Amino acid sequence: MKHILFWVIFLAASAGILWNLRRLISYLQVGKKENRFDHIGERVKNVLVVAIGQSKLMREPIAGAIHAAIFWGFLVLLAAVIESVIEGLIPGGNLNWLGPVYSVLTISQDVFCVLVLTGVVWAFWRRYVTKVKRLQGDNEEKKDATLILALIGTIVTSLLITNAARFGAGEEYSWAVRPIGMLLHPLLENPSVAIPVFEAMWWLHILTILGFMNYLPYSKHLHVMTSIPNVYFGTLSTVNKLEKIDFEEEGLEKFGVSDIEDFTWKQLLDGMTCTHCGRCTSVCPANSTGKVLDPKQIIIQTHHRTMDKAPLMVGEKAPATLGEGAATNADLIESQNSDILSKTLIGDYIPTEALWQCTTCMACVQECPVMIEHVPAIVDLRRSLVMMQAEFPAEIQPAFNNIENNFTPWAFSASERADWTEGTGVKTMEEATEEERDNLDVLFWVGCAGSYDDRYKKVTKAFAELMDIAGVRFRILGTEEKCTGDPARRMGNEYLAQSLIQMNAETLNAYNVKKIVTSCPHCFNTLLNEYGDFGAKFEVVHHTAFIDNLLKEGRLKTLTPMQEKVTYHDSCYLGRYNNQYEAPRAMLENIPGLEIVEMDRNKSRGFCCGAGGGQMFMEETEGKRVNIERSEEALATGASVVATACPFCMTMMNDGVKSKDPEGHVVVRDVAEMVLEAVKGRGAEPVEA
Numbered sequence: 001m002k003h004i005l006f007w008v009i010f011l012a013a014s015a016g017i018l019w020n021l022r023r024l025i026s027y028l029q030v031g032k033k034e035n036r037f038d039h040i041g042e043r044v045k046n047v048l049v050v051a052i053g054q055s056k057l058m059r060e061p062i063a064g065a066i067h068a069a070i071f072w073g074f075l076v077l078l079a080a081v082i083e084s085v086i087e088g089l090i091p092g093g094n095l096n097w098l099g100p101v102y103s104v105l106t107i108s109q110d111v112f113c114v115l116v117l118t119g120v121v122w123a124f125w126r127r128y129v130t131k132v133k134r135l136q137g138d139n140e141e142k143k144d145a146t147l148i149l150a151l152i153g154t155i156v157t158s159l160l161i162t163n164a165a166r167f168g169a170g171e172e173y174s175w176a177v178r179p180i181g182m183l184l185h186p187l188l189e190n191p192s193v194a195i196p197v198f199e200a201m202w203w204l205h206i207l208t209i210l211g212f213m214n215y216l217p218y219s220k221h222l223h224v225m226t227s228i229p230n231v232y233f234g235t236l237s238t239v240n241k242l243e244k245i246d247f248e249e250e251g252l253e254k255f256g257v258s259d260i261e262d263f264t265w266k267q268l269l270d271g272m273t274c275t276h277c278g279r280c281t282s283v284c285p286a287n288s289t290g291k292v293l294d295p296k297q298i299i300i301q302t303h304h305r306t307m308d309k310a311p312l313m314v315g316e317k318a319p320a321t322l323g324e325g326a327a328t329n330a331d332l333i334e335s336q337n338s339d340i341l342s343k344t345l346i347g348d349y350i351p352t353e354a355l356w357q358c359t360t361c362m363a364c365v366q367e368c369p370v371m372i373e374h375v376p377a378i379v380d381l382r383r384s385l386v387m388m389q390a391e392f393p394a395e396i397q398p399a400f401n402n403i404e405n406n407f408t409p410w411a412f413s414a415s416e417r418a419d420w421t422e423g424t425g426v427k428t429m430e431e432a433t434e435e436e437r438d439n440l441d442v443l444f445w446v447g448c449a450g451s452y453d454d455r456y457k458k459v460t461k462a463f464a465e466l467m468d469i470a471g472v473r474f475r476i477l478g479t480e481e482k483c484t485g486d487p488a489r490r491m492g493n494e495y496l497a498q499s500l501i502q503m504n505a506e507t508l509n510a511y512n513v514k515k516i517v518t519s520c521p522h523c524f525n526t527l528l529n530e531y532g533d534f535g536a537k538f539e540v541v542h543h544t545a546f547i548d549n550l551l552k553e554g555r556l557k558t559l560t561p562m563q564e565k566v567t568y569h570d571s572c573y574l575g576r577y578n579n580q581y582e583a584p585r586a587m588l589e590n591i592p593g594l595e596i597v598e599m600d601r602n603k604s605r606g607f608c609c610g611a612g613g614g615q616m617f618m619e620e621t622e623g624k625r626v627n628i629e630r631s632e633e634a635l636a637t638g639a640s641v642v643a644t645a646c647p648f649c650m651t652m653m654n655d656g657v658k659s660k661d662p663e664g665h666v667v668v669r670d671v672a673e674m675v676l677e678a679v680k681g682r683g684a685e686p687v688e689a
């Protein structure tokens with residue numbers, strides 16, 4: 001009788017799970033096609049490292065260990081689930097035939113049951129007693145989390161008691177070794193107690209699991225099912241680059257993303273996979289300075305929109321109950337459906353202003369334990385706002401106009417681009433003979449700030465002088481250089497960005513450029529990682545790695561001591577985007593007398609200066625200014641010099657430090673300026689207060 005009943009329940013539950021899976025997959029198919037089925041080996045490796053190894057979660061040791069205990073526990077407990085199903089389906093069925101492997105399994109199950117239980121208690125504690133901020137959500141979210149934790153607790157507790165009662169109930173297997181069961185045996189030795197306890201707990205265990213699997217697709221914890229697939233299908237790119245829009249594509253009428261059907265299926269899967277852990281939001285510079293932008297909510301709201309709209313798009317009816325004033329249920333459904341269809345993702349689900357507060361710093365993407373890609377989604381949404389709806393902050397219009405007319409976001413003439421070279425002896429490619437071009441070591445890509453910004457022109461000159469001292473054969477493009485397209489691209493104006501990229505790519509290819517050095521991490525990232533998509537491939541080095549190499553080769557010698565305390569601020573586009581943390585620090589370590597101190601948030605956890613993603617050209621009106629937050633952190637180290645390696649960081653940190661230290665005790669300097677001073681002697685470079 002037990003087995004017949006179980007067969008019925010099991011088949012019904014399995015049908016429910018399969019129906020839900022089919023339903024969810026049909027929602028994903030609403031999104032655009034994207035090939036994430038290649039490179040199986042690399043994808044499996046990602047699953048082993050990120051999903052099974054929990055590598056990202058381990059960045060937070062305590063919380064990571066707790067989550068890992070629950071996750072690994074579930075993997076081990078999967079064998080117990082399989083055994084319970086076999087026991088239910090087949091009279092006398094079990095896994096005892098595995099022999100010694102069964103002994104290992106049963107020991108691990110007891111150990112992991114305890115670890116999972118500890119994890120559940122700890123998770124309750126963090127959510128309801130210590131009230132960890134990033135775990136707090138709305139009431140519905142709290143209820144859902146409580147239910148899920150309670151279900152997990154029930155699953156492991158019932159398994160422990162079932163196993164403890166096996167011996168007394170005469171259901172124990174010869175190869176089983178159960179340390180916790182042994183401890184509890186004495187309480188459950190009497191068959192008159194053990195048998196009913198065993199049966200009750202066995203049913204509780206298996207019914208909770210089947211119920212849990214059927215509830216998950218409706219829960220906010222759908223990630224339990226989708227995390228591993230999402231990691232498997234995650235990006236394989238080791239660099240952070242934006243996808244190119246092919247404007248030539250036949251039939252392409254919409255650019256960017258205005259609703260869920262414009263996202264790819266993988267971006268919709270990201271929404272289904274969010275664990276609501278809040279790690280992304282906790283590191284977001286915009287959110288932590290009081291702005292509306294909340295990367296977790298962008299992902300969650302995309303999921304909400306998917307669950308609202310996709311059922312209509314795949315022909316399912318929205319659920320409804322007959323309400324007052326509705327003539328029929330069909331009327332109500334009709335009105336609910338048109339309400340959903342009349343809404344928009346941007347505006348009704350995701351606040352438009354939030355999209356313009358992102359600095360594209362990539363902190364959210366890096367922290368996400370399930371490899372969700374927030375930044376490409378934000379830029380896709382911006383693309384639609386800019387190219388389809390012409391809806392963007394008014395202050396970026398002048399930047400777009402300047403880029404279009406002057407090839408730089410600032411209001412300077414293109415003909416003045418190389419004016420900084422006056423008196424330096426720096427020459428352009430155009431002025432070089434064929435032989436000189438062939439014998440060049442490197443092309444110096446100066447960038448817009450390096451060409452026009454008064455403060456950063458000093459860095460440009462310092463770096464050029466260092467190259468001269470080291471005997472590097474270099475040239476610049478001069479007036480042939482144009483903005484790389486990075487600001488326009490991040491601000492969503494892909495069309496404008498591509499026109500610049502194509503012009504630059506043609507120039508670089510015409511000169512057959514093989515190696516580029518630049519002092520701007522934004523130019524560096526774009527030239528290195530994105531120009532390849534436009535047929536321009538070359539080696540690209542940031543000036544920090546370039547100078548560090550000259551120092552290592554002995555072509556530059558830093559002999560003059562500098563009695564300063566310095567803290568280095570990581571640029572997001574050099575650090576998180578391209579994993580370059582060591583070269584700037586190594587340069588500073590080369591300077592005798594310098595004391596180097598780190599800010600609390602450094603390297604991969606460095607806090608953005610607030611300028612990336614086009615923020616440099618937008619007003620920051622809400623909350624605290626990001627550069628003030630970062631400058632306070634820099635000043636808290638007691639450093640006399642804040643070192644930077646990026647023109648945007650230089651501007652933002654300069655403004656921030658000046659506002660907090662108007663007397664100018666602390667200065668902001670580029671690492672190249674510091675090395676030049678150490679090479680030439682104090683006073684060689686002007687110190688900008």
Ligand code: SF4
Pocket residue numbers: 280283284285286287293294295357358359360361362363364365374375
């Ligand atoms: S990229 Fe940075 S600013 Fe943008 S949402 Fe992510 S953490 Fe926030």
Ligand code: SF4
Pocket residue numbers: 273274275276277278279280281295296299367368369370372
């Ligand atoms: S997007 Fe990733 S980091 Fe952010 S809440 Fe979801 S799972 Fe956590």
